[in-house]
Amino acid sequence: PFGKDHGAAGGSYDTGKEIARFFGHEPPVPLTYEWISLRGQGAMSSSTGNTVGPIEALRLVPPEILRFLIANSKPSKAIEFDTGMGLVTLADEYERGSTRDFETELANDELSRRQRVQIEDAEAALALASVHESDEVQSTSVSFRHLALLAQIKPDDEGVWTSLRSSHGLETISGQLQDRLKRMRSWIDSDHFPAEMRVVMLTKPNREALESLTEAQRNVLPHLHATLQDNPWTSEGINAAFKQAGEQCGLGMRDVYRTCYAVFMGTERGPRLAPIIANCDQTTMLALVDDASEFV
Structure with missing residues (x-):
C-alpha cells in the first residue's frame, strides 16, 4: 500500500515497477490509499515537517x-492518525x-x-x-x-x-x-x-484543593477514612466505601467524588478513581485521607 501521490501517473510506483522488471522482478500489486493526516494538524507531509516518523x-x-x-x-477514505x-x-x-x-x-x-x-x-x-x-x-x-x-x-x-x-x-x-x-x-x-x-496521585494534601470544598464536602473525610479501612482494597470495595461515606454524612455521590478527587488528585474531576486507588498502596492512601482530615 502507498499514498495516492505515489500512485499518480508518472509517480514513484510507475517508475519503480519498471526498475523492478528491469532487474527481473515482478512489482508488488499496487494498493493506493488516501492521505494519512495527523488529528488536528492536517495531512502528514515530510516537506512541511508535519509528520510522525515510523521510528x-x-x-x-x-x-x-x-x-x-x-x-x-x-483505501478510498482518508486516515486520521x-x-x-x-x-x-x-x-x-x-x-x-x-x-x-x-x-x-x-x-x-x-x-x-x-x-x-x-x-x-x-x-x-x-x-x-x-x-x-x-x-x-x-x-x-x-x-x-x-x-x-x-x-x-x-x-x-x-x-x-x-x-x-x-x-x-x-x-x-x-x-x-x-x-x-x-x-x-x-x-x-x-x-x-x-x-x-x-494520572498524578498526591503524596500530601493539596491546600488549595481542600479549601475549595464546602464544609459538607469536607465532613466526608473522617467517614471516608473509616469506610476505606472496613472494605476490601479492590475497585468494588473502594466504590462501596465511597457510597457508605456519603450515606453516613447525608451527601450524594457527586459531592463524595468531589471530595475524593480533591484529596487524592488535587483536582475537581478526573479518571475513574476506584481502579486507580485500588492499585496504590493502601497504607499510603489512608494516611493521605487522615492527613487531609487534620488539614481542614
Whole structure:
C-alpha cells in the first residue's frame, strides 16, 4: 500500500515497477490509499515537517496495532492518525477483535450479506495486522486503558505484573505484553499522551484543593477514612466505601467524588478513581485521607 501521490501517473510506483522488471522482478500489486493526516494538524507531509516518523510511531505503539490502523481502513477514505485518545480507542478495538471467534460468527446461517461482509472484513484486518504471516492473532486480555493506568502508578514493571496477576489471573507474562508496557511508558513520557488519561496521585494534601470544598464536602473525610479501612482494597470495595461515606454524612455521590478527587488528585474531576486507588498502596492512601482530615 502507498499514498495516492505515489500512485499518480508518472509517480514513484510507475517508475519503480519498471526498475523492478528491469532487474527481473515482478512489482508488488499496487494498493493506493488516501492521505494519512495527523488529528488536528492536517495531512502528514515530510516537506512541511508535519509528520510522525515510523521510528517515533513504533516507540508509542506496537507494530501490529499500527498496521491495524491501515488494514482496518478503506483505501478510498482518508486516515486520521490520532496519537492521543484515538490511539487508545484503536488499540482497544484491536484487543476486542483479537478475542472474537470469527469461525463461529460466520457459521451463523441467519447472517445478512452485509453482516457477513463486516465480519469477514474484521477478520481480514486482524490477519493483515500481523507482522509475520505465521503469527496468530492473540489477545493480551489487558486493555490499553488499564495498562496506561498501571504504567503511571507502578514505577517498576514487576509492580504492573503483580497487579495483572491479581486482577486478570495471568499466570505468565507474555513477550507481547512486556513489549506493550515498554512502548506504553514511552508514550506516557511523550507529548502525545492525552491529558485526560494522565494520572498524578498526591503524596500530601493539596491546600488549595481542600479549601475549595464546602464544609459538607469536607465532613466526608473522617467517614471516608473509616469506610476505606472496613472494605476490601479492590475497585468494588473502594466504590462501596465511597457510597457508605456519603450515606453516613447525608451527601450524594457527586459531592463524595468531589471530595475524593480533591484529596487524592488535587483536582475537581478526573479518571475513574476506584481502579486507580485500588492499585496504590493502601497504607499510603489512608494516611493521605487522615492527613487531609487534620488539614481542614
